[in-house]
Amino acid sequence: MANSTRKNSMHAQVEWQQGMQFKATSGSGHAVTMDGDKTNGASxxxxxxxxxxxxxxxxxxxxxxxxxxxxxxxxxxxxxxxxxxxxxxxxxxxxxxxxxxxxxxxxxxxxxxxxxxxxxxxxxxxxxxxxxxxxxxxxxxx
Incomplete structure (x- = not known):
């Protein structure tokens, strides 16, 4: 990623956990749970x-x-x-x-x-x- 070193560049990662639940992690290391079914996290x-x-x-x-x-x-x-x-x-x-x-x-x-x-x-x-x-x-x- 050539642009990842720029100051105004951001990144995140989303990883499937189970069902419609995903763990999203920001580039600064903060994680939230998202859930397409809204049972274990916000959609x-x-x-x-x-x-x-x-x-x-x-x-x-x-x-x-x-x-x-x-x-x-x-x-x-x-x-x-x-x-x-x-x-x-x-x-x-x-x-x-x-x-x-x-x-x-x-x-x-x-x-x-x-x-x-x-x-x-x-x-x-x-x-x-x-x-x-x-x-x-x-x-x-x-």
């Missing part, structure tokens, strides 16, 4: 949703911290709608961010979500080329 399409939510959450948390917002939790509920026919690709994904904290300014949360969606989240931006991705947020005072 590959669920992993796509989780990857988009995690990627965007990293951005939102980072931006809120830099804006010195006082929050103690950030969650994102992700809903994906899939095509009725094979391949059952995602047609729509909605991410709803919930930020828990005191005196969290809505303008900062809105800005963080927007920057993630439009500039920083590689996963969402990549998916957005073929999927309608929408975002919303709420702030819960604690």
């Amino acid at each position: 590959p399409m669920e992993m796509v949703l989780m990857a988009a939510g995690s990627c965007s959450s990293v951005d939102v948390v980072s931006i809120l911290e830099k804006a010195k917002q006082s929050f103690e939790r950030c969650e994102v509920a992700i809903e994906g709608k899939r095509a009725d026919s094979v391949p059952a690709v995602f047609t729509d994904i909605h991410m709803h961010f919930i930020v828990y904290g005191t005196e969290v300014a809505p303008k900062h949360v809105e800005r963080a979500v927007k920057l993630s969606a439009e500039k920083y989240c590689s996963v969402s931006i990549m998916l957005g080329a073929s999927v309608n991705i929408t975002h919303s947020f709420e702030i819960v005072a604690v």
Whole structure:
């Protein structure tokens, strides 16, 4: 692999375990179980949703911290709608961010979500080329 030494190159390995269960290992050595039957792990399409939510959450948390917002939790509920026919690709994904904290300014949360969606989240931006991705947020005072 000539490109594997490049800084922006990534790799992973997926190994069949049994049935529809697979062990996926990242290039950094972290492993997750995926299961096409969803009995012993998340399905590959669920992993796509989780990857988009995690990627965007990293951005939102980072931006809120830099804006010195006082929050103690950030969650994102992700809903994906899939095509009725094979391949059952995602047609729509909605991410709803919930930020828990005191005196969290809505303008900062809105800005963080927007920057993630439009500039920083590689996963969402990549998916957005073929999927309608929408975002919303709420702030819960604690």
